[in-house]
Amino acid sequence: MAGLALYLHIPFCVRKCRYCVFVSRPLAGGGAGKTLVQDYLRALRREIKTAASLAGRQSLGSIYFGGGTPTLIDPSDLVSLLEETRERFDWGEDIEITVEANPGTVSPAGLRLLRDAGVNRLSIGAQSFNPEELELLGRIHGVAEIYLAFYAARDAGFDNVNLDLIYGIPGQTLSGWRASLEKAVELHPEHLSVYGLSLEEGTPLVEEIAKGCLQPCPEETQVAMWEITGRLLKGAGYERYEIANFASPGRQCRHNLTYWLNRPYLGLGAAAHGYFNGIRYANHSDLETYIESSLQGKLPRAQEEHQTPEQERTDTIIMGLRLTRGLSRSAFRNRFGYSFEDVFGEQLAVMEQEGLMEENEGFIYLTERGCLLANYVLAHFV
């Protein structure tokens, strides 16, 4: 997997979902919003240029448009961003280019435009096939829009599509979850990302739970949901290759693998994070600050942290163990010059005894139970 990974953040949404803590700005219709988007896109194009002059003309292995809702802005604007990357970097031969697409914000024509411009992977935020759950999550779309988006993607020629799904929603039952999952599988997407709902401080959803209006999904139910997810998707021909990600053979997301293998990537756009030249950085999350900084030709970074060898080791382990195949012993030794057991032999033995980790053919990995308790397990290796 050669080439640098490039992440581009589009921080705009129709409105904020009720569980979301990502940086995004609800876009009011009308002139003010339009100007802001145009300023932002100019700043982002400028940052691509600035970053490229720093990184040199590298070959790109993947590009990923995340958000926010990238499909909320005009597809031709996304295309012009793509052109900017092509001008400043080399696209690798089999480059993977993903756009996150939200149902309700895509059109067949727009998708075709993206496909023609080189986008070859679409990630659709379906989240649920139950209308009440979509409502509770504060999604802007219904079930029908999911189908419309998915078929439009196929019609536009996308043969590599991911669906995002969320389980553990307040009020969700085990059979309700199974129904959503089955509906997703019936569409035969190439890839599925399945997340347990994470309740984040300060979101409307958490406030309602605190007020007692909503009951969080009990832990036992969530565990059962996790278990049927694995079983059902395996039966449908998907392989779990990361804690929350499933793919048909050969359809793993190469961009995301960059993160899990702790390889360098450039993150561009407001609030984007990156890891490049041994530095972890975070861009300004305030849009206006970001725009101003980038347009002055600076790297619009709010924070930079030079990684120590220990931090690099920790990140390599805690990200690498997320992969089902696990952490490669030889890759570890090549990277750090000593073996995993040299530092963590004792902890590994304890985890194996507890049935949370296993090893084979040069890989160290979490068992299924270890995945469910990943935070507990990984804390032993920091």
Added chain:
Amino acid sequence: MEQERIRNFCIIAHIDHGKSTLADRFLEVTGAVEPRQMVDQLLDQMDLERERGITIKLQPVRMLYRARDGREYLLNLIDTPGHVDFSYEVSRSLAACEGAILVVDASQGVEAQTIANAYLAIDAGLEIIPVINKIDLPVAEPDRVAREIEDVLGLEVDNSLRVSAKEGTGVVDVLEALIARVPPPRGDASAPLQALIFDSHFDSYKGAISYIRVFQGTVRRGMRIQMMSTGRVFEVGEVGVFTPAMKPVEELGPGEVGYLAAGIKNVEDTRVGDTITSADSPAVEPLPGYRKVLPVVFCGMYPVEPGEYDNLRSALGKLKLNDAAFQYEPETSAALGFGFRCGFLGLLHMEIVQERLEREYGLDLITTAPNVIYRITKRNGDVVEVDNPANWPDAGEVAVIEEPYVRATVITPADYIGTVMELMRERRGEYREMSYLSPQRVQIIYDLPLSEIIFDFFSRLKSCTRGYASLDYEITGFRPSDLLKLDCMVHGEVVDALSVIVHKDQAMTRARQLVEKLRGLIPRQLFDVPIQAAVGSRVIARETVKALRKNVLEKCYGGDVTRKRKLLEKQKEGKRRMKQVGRVEIPQEAFLAVLRVDDEK
């Protein structure tokens, strides 16, 4: 300075009546401290004392004062603590003085410790000078307070001694009264040396520093001295006075107060209350000294990291030098490993020692719930004293259990008689008597178990009387009681450090509160953890900490790496502060849970 012109005195008062402020004014008036070096509560040197607004350590200071008669006098002030936990320090100061200034708040009047401290001073044969302070307050009632002092304590009040230490009014009159009324020390400079050790502290360069009051003879640098209780001999490296900073002098004669360093390394060689004499021409008898203070509250202290045991031991040794009333001895807990059983004068004392160990020595400690000492007569006639629930004998062996009782004196506005009596009843109190100090203020006396008074009694008393009540108590002896040991089992294993002694009637309630509290404090493990409270082999309360089934950050991409790493580091740090007992990790706070169940009632 000739002996005639020395005055040794202390200031005694109920807490918050303005003792430290008056001491500050004395330092200013006499020029002992230059104005620019003056800070409030100068003699309260410990950070902890300033933060809490209390005096913990007694602190001597020497002042030169030119009186109205034109002559210069040498005044030695020995500051004293006000909290009831530290009343023993008061009696130590008293033994080194000829006079005491009794400060009484002009708005609050005589309080429980005003009485207790005044009686201590009377018993010690001191000249007592009552001073009414805070006359600047709008609510001051100096006439009423003067009457109270005369009626309750039988002391004559000189009406000219009404002061505002805060504003400085009347302070000089107090010093003049001191010179006129407090007798100068007696003693013969050429007699064999007799110097009383009234305190000590440890200096890393000079070793143990003894705070002394010379009664007979003279002590000077280079002299060979002998500790009368141990017979050990040392050579004096330095003598000096407190200005309040330590300042070396050539010698200290009869009546003088100062310090002495003699390269003493061992705590036990500079016992507070001991008499120092000359090794070459020793005195025949030691000074009376004072009764040894016995700790009444005990708890276990364990290092979180077993490797810190030696550091803890040496810190305790150093602390002990500064704190004669504090005791410790090694103990072993099946749950917590090697540690110490420590004895204190009260809960405040315990908190302070714990805080000093953590702050000044950087130690991470697990403190077990405090308990009192119990006396148990076994069926075979043996009598044992138990200061650790883990050493409680089997029920079958026990004939009689006794627990320490106190006589508690509460002074409160008459409006709160009912609430105070209710609190006393709740705490197993037995009514003794009640008397009116004035139509509005009443003194109530009860006998009750010490264990009931040390746990949170004072704050309850304060809150149910809106802060108006004051408390003093003295231990009166042991009384038989129906007590049980409540054991706590975590995951089937008895955790000795969690055992508590409770009264039979409270066992069920305490057991329920305890398991419930522990359920909230013990983090979920990978398996169900039953928590049971038992008396003997009978389980009387049970809760379960459900197993942790799912703990995973599912969405984790590039931007989350740093956040994720920090989260795991925090998780690991939290683990470090826990104690592994059997297969279960128990956090530090859990060991004090036994204590805290009381707070929430």
